[in-house]
Ligand SMILES: Nc1ncnc2c1ncn2[C@@H]1O[C@H](COP(=O)(O)OP(=O)(O)O)[C@@H](O)[C@H]1O
């Protein structure tokens with residue numbers, strides 16, 4: 001029983017990270033109307049940036065601050081130099097572009113950081129665990145839960161309560177309106193991509209001390225981000241959280257009894273949900 | 286007619302130019318591309334999960350070939366069936382959504398099959414792949430001889446091409462193109478669009494399955510990548526560079542792609558990086574596919590000389 | 591006998607009731623027009639009749655059987671064909687292929703769907719050619735739809751509906767965006783079809799309506815506010831207030 005409760009907590013922590021990934025992807029895909037197959041690679045780069053920054057500066061917190069910003073800048077560059085030229089090109093070429101980018105980033109990771117997995121310790125203050133009564137639980141995971149929750153809330157506040165957020169939501173729902181309001185749509189696209197990349201980057205950075213790093217981590221996460229968006233709906237914040245928690249918890253619970261199936265179960269859960277609700281959890285489009 | 290002559294000439298000449306194994310791979314990949322293009326070019330459905338059907342067929346038929354010594358034709362039949370059935374399952378979930386959701390779903394379900402293959406090591410060998418897939422002799426022909434196998438593959442390729450031509454020239458071909466052109470109108474004149482999309486999926490899956498079995502027998506192994514996303518991406522890439530607008534596009538694309546990846550893989554172990562660069566260069570500069578690229582290079586060389 | 595009836599048919603989009611308890615009877619063989627200002631819910635009514643989406647409430651009866659909730663692709667096979675207000679064709683297809691697709695959909699059998707050449711269906715092809723000839727596009731059968739003029743595209747729109755050999759034609763503003771000359775041609779076309787089909791016609795232009803209709807229903811804010819012969823409608827005070835204003839006075 002306690003094992004199960006512990007696993008559910010684990011599931012909530014990873015589920016929140018999945019929600020972050022889905023949210024970032026949702027911003028990019030929704031606002032720019034492109035399939036972003038590089039989203040997983042951005043996640044992986046976030047994790048590797050963290051390791052390098054921590055290695056250079058010896059401070060986890062600085063790493064957590066700087067690494068995602070680096071990823072956001074990378075996103076900015078990708079949008080500005082590449083994606084921007086493809087808005088009229090059709091999803092097939094857009095996909096090929098982002099997929100090619102994913103291949104390149106993935107291989108660059110191997111070239112720069114090596115093909116072998118790296119493990120990374122949480123900062124000293126977050127090592128060890130706390131007694132929650134029913135289980136002894138790692139501090140770092142509690143931190144991740146709080147941090148991811150904070151980021152989700154911040155994103156929600158940004159989207160719902162600020163002018164820029166309102167523009168961004170309008171960009172998802174009705175692009176014509178954005179142009180009618182006299183807002184430079186290119187600017188909106190660039191910011192949305194950078195923001196989505198930031199969320200992917202920070203999710204990657206937060207994941208590093210939990211799961212360690214490996215070049216394949218990006219692709220695995222890409223599929224998961226797709227699941228979150230397919231179930232939660234584009235631009236649907238609550239949907240992303242619900243979908244993220246659903247698959248995070250399902251994965252953690254299954255992992256306790258049948259480790260081998262713990263990744264496949266994410267996609268199996270998605271298939272099962274879609275069988276019953278083809279339009280996703282909240283029935284959007 | 287001219288296309289047919291060209292293809293026949295290519296079939297005959299190819300093994301004299303490249304190793305028979307590579308030549309076989311080109312036609313196998315072309316069959317795979319033909320299946321995808323029914324979805325991508327004709328129906329307008331960008332499936333990024335075709336390796337699901339390719340890989341599933343390769344694993345199932347490969348396993349039966351290895352452990353139950355089934356015949357070559359049985360293996361082909363089983364591969365086609367597995368390809369079609371897996372496409373039916375995946376397609377059923379995907380055709381209910383459209384646009385970007387559709388693309389993401391094909392990929393996510395591809396991942397489902399990938400992770401099953403990855404973890405089910407007792408059957409698939411996991412990351413090491415499933416080696417030891419035989420090429421049993423049939424009617425006294427020893428398919429272990431690369432040239433004999435090449436001829437076998439070529440005949441199946443020509444058969445596939447003929448079959449696909451029949452399909453795209455049939456009412457079904459028209460209906461699928463109608464769906465690509467205008468889904469709402471296709472529905473309004475009386476076609477159940479999701480059902481037809483599903484049919485396209487199943488046919489495309491059958492072709493992918495055939496390609497998968499031939500691939501497993503060609504290399505004697507089913508590598509894990511056979512069911513991975515890179516394979517799905519490669520067939521999309523090949524079809525697009527060949528031109529998804531015509532029946533023959535995937536064949537040209539298969540040539541270019543296999544040649545490209547073969548030559549890059551001898552250059553550098555990290556050749557997927559070069560492949561990624563190639564994707565981006567094509568997308569940014571040669572979006573019309575090889576036909577347009579050829580045209581541009583031609584004009585450029587005329588200007589410089 | 592009424593061929594097509596609706597009983598208290600309603601459709602709500604969120605807070606907006608686009609069609610509100612509409613009860614309509616279309617007699618077989620007549621041309622029944624539906625008029626009303628922009629946004630009155632006329633197109634939405636067609637969308638309900640053709641199964642584009644299900645109604646929020648009410649029933650649709652066609653030839654004595656309840657067809658409420660039947661999906662669009664089945665409706666076409668029952669013999670209800672529609673044309674769209676905004677041209678909705680297959681742009682890359684030739685005109686013949688555009689029409690052929692509709693003719694084949696409703697042909698008696700789909701035998702050979704996967705293996706017979708599409709041009710080996712003489713019956714569907716003949717029907718398609720006849721439909722093109724009916725709207726005066728016989729000469730342009732091999733041109734791609736995206737290359738013909740707007741007026742011709744409106745005619746093609748009509749031909750696609752005709753090709754299915756329907757029992758009821760639902761025409762949504764066939765003269766939308768046409769020049770006066772093109773409009774005259776379209777009116778002549780619709781008039782020629784009268785009697786051959788039961789027609790439900792949505793139209794904006796009063797002169798057309800008053801000329802060709804057997805009966806007219808007037809929609810306003812989703813509701814039917816009047817029904818009658820053209821003369822009755824012209825005399826109806828409420829209609830004049832709500833819709834006609836000074837136009838037809
Ligand atoms: N799919 C839809 N979703 C939401 N509102 C719609 C939809 N279709 C039509 N409407 C609304 O319903 C009302 C009636 O529209 P419509 O039937 O097109 O009117 P008409 O054809 O009489 O001009 C309009 O206010 C329109 O905005």
Ligand SMILES: [Mg+2]
Pocket residue numbers: 632633634675
């Ligand atoms: Mg209208």
